[in-house]
Amino acid sequence: MEEQAVLEIRHVSKTIGSKKIIQDLSFEVYPGEVFGFLGPNGAGKTTLIRMIVGLMKMNKGDILIHGQTIKGRFEEAIRHVGAIVENPEMYKFLSGKRNLLHYARMFPGGIPQARISEVVELVGLKNRINEKVKTYSLGMRQRLGVAQALLHRPSLLILDEPTNGLDPAGIRELRDYLRRLAREEGIAIVVSSHLLSEMELMCDRVAIIQQGKLIDIQNLRGEGAAEAQTSYFFEVNDPAVAQAIVQEVDPALPVVLRPDGIEISAGRERAADIGTLLVQAGLRLYTMKPLTQSLEDKFLKITGSDQIA
Template sequence: MSNTILKVDNLTKTIGSKKIVDDVSFEIPKGEIFGLLGPNGAGKTTIIRMIVGLINRTGGKVNINGHDLDTDFNGALNEIGAIVENPEFYGYMSGRKNLLHYKRMSRNVITDEKLKETIELVKLEHAIDQKVKTYSLGMRQRLGVAQAILHSPSLLILDEPTNGLDPSGIREFRDHLRQLADNGTAVLVSSHLLSEMQLMCDRFAIIEKGKLLHIESMSDTTNMEETLLREVTFTVNNCDQAIALLKQSYDNVTKKDDNQFTIMIDYNSIAEINKTLVQGDIHVYEISSVKKTLEDRFMEITNAAKEVNV
């Protein structure tokens, strides 16, 4: 069996004369968290709704763990667990009874042991027999994940899953997703919160105005190549003396204050400059390099796309 869990080919959605989603293709392998990034209205939710069969596609193909959505609709949906918008439950029932209700409706056989394992995975053991109306938003989100993965789907789809969560809840949620991915579940998550997606995803796709602009691994974004220039800040005991020493070989040294200067250099030059300073009897207290963030990369790619379309 292929390692690819979700394969989307040339997905398109047209309403009237307007293309909401325009020829989008991507794949997600087993055990990967894949992010759809873009501003509100970019087409992320429309893509997700087409994948889970909530709305019709104008064109394109969706294959989920070997099941074609057109020719084997039930088989494809059986591979999916999803939270699209906020999860809804019966508030007057306990978390356990909500999950048991879903268990009875599932096409898959869900054992009592599987139910117990799922509750433990999302860390709701202490509250599972309380009424859902007493749950915090974070607890509801965890119960939503429990419901989505109870039938052991190969693909988990989440649309803006951290909306309304506090920082502690977001971190817990992120940890749950990583545990699921480590156990082999493929995860598709959409969001406009770039800082959270940077911490959450293995790869990401940038969607803007329905078009897929770029796909990249998070490690490629946050770890700049050694050959690229980056701004490096040195904290020393004598900034003027250090600059005078370095200007014999470098012409892009800038003083920040009496103890700090910045310089644009490649990764391999950092050690060489440090050696020069130490040999010149300069005390080096700190060296810091600015790495690219996902926000930097997002702006770089979207701005480049705008320039092409001008």
């Protein structure tokens, strides 16, 4: 049986005035995956997110969360969602902890104290949680926002441009948290960004959106992605010897000699075997990397380099 999608976007369209902002978008997001909305500024990412969390109505189509349409039973559906749209609201002169307590009180039935400690731990703010938010770095505020969005144990977490304004270390931290959240807690995470390098590192799958239209969905990890690899580069200390070794064991395998290594047409498993072979033959294997058209190439082709911020 196929796993039930956490989020289903079905033929969603949005027009404002005469402008088509979102045009017939359809896709699904599953538990435990980090799913990206990638598109240049103005592509419609925020609009789509606003519709998912009920801040804006769609003109056509439907959005389902755990199989429940947000049109019919919004309360029921939105219970499963935690989101940060634009900047999370924080009281700068209160501590991180007091911000969370304040927010926790807004949930019907409340949030147990233990859950607050749990989310604080989860986002790595334990040591600073009693300090005022104004002393926090942007990355810490972002993490506090994530903690806030996670309080009620959502199974779908949506973050609009979460890395905006973060430095590289902050981005990396957030990325690691999100990946861990998805993997360990099975939460489906949706993030939007106009920066493909980030999405490439953070997401399992990416929907490329341009002018409100779905251009493509790319699988970046998992079996599908690995199987699709058809060539690998091996950086070694003696490329000519490496070439000879590979040709000896498999004369039919095309090997391209490069100044710093060899390139071989092979899938992931075969490539791993070749790596072992080279090492066993006494060569220094510095790197081994898949060579396929990167998401960047595809993204550039689709959007035109001028549109990349």
